[in-house]
């Protein structure tokens with residue numbers, strides 16, 4: 519029996535009062551966000567997309583979705599002469615039925631390149647490979663994507679270049695102009711999508727994050743000055759809960775800088791790494807939620823912020839368990855829903871910060 523049928527059955531049986539049904543009483547997050555002219559949603563894995571309970575939750579809560587992995591080169595371009603849209607198309611089909619927008623992630627990144635890439639890409643053909651891929655993939659989805667992460671994580675100050683650019687395969691094979699090429703190609707292939715530069719480590723008031731913010735703003739300024747069609751900045755927002763709360767002055771200056779360049783802002787991959795927090799679940803959930811609230815209430819002061827997406831939506835599916843496991847072996851709790859698809863304090867923190875956001 520589907521959950522809705524089950525509920526109807528119980529309603530008829532007069533048994534509803536005994537059932538804990540918080541979802542039915544809550545206003546969905548997408549409606550709370552919509553009232554503030556914001557989109558709210560999450561990254562979705564193909565595994566979750568196939569689960570009826572996950573689909574029902576996403577349909578209810580999310581007005582914007584992004585595929586966690588299925589639009590990356592590795593998945594969508596499995597052989598030099600072959601593209602595979604099966605999984606990504608499934609997300610678009612679902613989004614259509616649930617009336618959600620879809621972000622495209624991503625068209626150009628140094629990770630999750632296909633296995634054929636290293637032996638095929640050369641300095642002679644890398645620019646053309648990039649152009650052809652973007653023309654094909656952005657062309658396939660033209661008119662159906664809210665915003666594309668055209669270039670992802672191109673800045674890595676630690677690589678020591680004066681322009682802050684990452685020594686990625688793209689930079690090394692095609693030179694720094696690969697970024698211009700990616701955006702101009704995407705604009706041609708899909709004139710409707712909001713073309714986004716997306717990156718991480720932009721939030722904290724530390725020297726490292728400040729240096730990254732400087733390099734990202736310089737990159738964006740250069741793109742705008744050359745009339746390269748970049749329209750939005752994606753701030754991934756993989757936050758780390760710690761005992762010393764974040765300070766936000768550098769972050770605010772950064773968002774002001776992006777606004778001056780006329781860029782829209784998206785929070786694209788929000789989650790909170792809880793490795794520094796104690797094992798106690800209630801305590802952890804409370805501190806993770808406090809981090810959500812602190813971050814979002816600051817970010818939402820900026821009127822050019824238009825969408826908030828978490829990177830996954832249920833704790834058991836988080837990438838953090840694979841990439842940053844807790845030392846005590848317990849799973850991380852970085853997301854708004856738990857493994858039973860119940861909303862956690864982080865969910866209510868999102869809801870409250872959006873409700874409290876200045877009118878936009």
Ligand code: 9MR
Pocket residue numbers: 586587629630670754787837841
């Ligand atoms: O969550 C994604 C994980 O399943 C992949 O294995 C990983 C590959 O590097 O990428 C993860 O998503 C990343 C996103 O695409 C870009 N920003 C950082 C995300 C977390 O690593």
